[in-house]
Amino acid sequence: MLQIRNLHASVDGKEILRGIDLDVNPGEVHAIMGPNGSGKSTLAQVLAGHEVYEVPEDQSTVTFLGENLLEMPAEERARLGLFLAFQYPVEIPGITNEYFLRAALNETRKSRGLEEFDAMDFRELLQEKMAHINIDPGFAERFVNHGFSGGEKKRNEILQLAVLEPRLAILDETDSGLDIDALRIVSEGVNKLRSPNRAFIVVTHYQRLLNYIVPDFVHVLVNGRIVKSGDKNLALELEEKGYDWVKETFAGATA
Template structure:
């Protein structure tokens, strides 16, 4: 579904990604772990289409098409979803209005008709239960005045509403207490299916106790330096990122 090949990217002449290779098939959950500054969030942003990065080498293909050529809204319409590390507050736009515009934009791409207000409210009330979100948040402005936990749950709620094929979670666990972490993880796990791929980006192994990955990759200095199954995450948790960095230095 998603093939990233030898991806190099830089910001203002500073190289961030240094040859990333990664293939995600439908139904698979991949985790990317790495120390701060390793390029994890940059990778997520580039996949979602944020401006400001120079792709200097390599490619990313999504559903057989060149992902990097697509506008962000086209990526979303084709089923790619990024749960933001820092969800954006948009005063003046109600959550409901925003979600309905998003859901209908994505449906349009799929050749489906718009949902009317009644249909949409029914659809959304079912989805909101899964995330244990207060329905009154629907009437508030997008993310405005939401707590950290509410913002993250709102991201997963949007993901549930848009029913994407490829989900990218950028440090969704940061700033969450253990109860919120569980709710968010349950929401993600409810969406796991044989048709859907996940890329879970995190600094800590903790999240992966709840969202159990099929593959774990370690990103250091803009490259995946080690891949394995979930046991790699435990090893990292125990020995720290220093262990990987040292073993890399030793190999040189």
């Protein structure tokens, strides 16, 4: 589904990703862990198409569902089925969740030659999705993330995921700023959305999220490179030994 080869990215001439290779297949959950500044969030943003990052297209390739992802603007990546749950979702006063999500879903459907949802049908769909992942129906009429608590914003990202039904969802530090109850609610939402057709990349600093969203693979990112990959036990090992352990063990990679 997703093949990343030798992905480099820099911002203002400073290289942040320094050659990443990663394969993600349908149904898999990959966790990307790493210390602050290792490039985790950059990887998420680069995949989503944020233009602040420079990617050398002669060296790096990213293929998603057979398409050259690096050539596409962010909106086309989204329509193709790539979704980024933001670490810091923006607030959009004046636009209700319902209106925002209907517009987003219809843009995707239009690009695939599917019929667009009218207001009535979409409302029904939205209510269904909200019920499925236990979200307060009041979310529909609220302005997008406006005045939301940290936990509400993250739940709203998961609601968007549920409605847009992407093939690949990247969760960028979805656990940051969440207390244990909010973390559990958000994780339950994600788990309900796992399917054999859909893959997840879960970017996190802490292991605790992975108790709830159990990954198939764990990758440790240090200084812009994946220095170690393993199964869910790697996350536990990392939790126990700390990031200094990987930094020391893979000192060569961090040089």
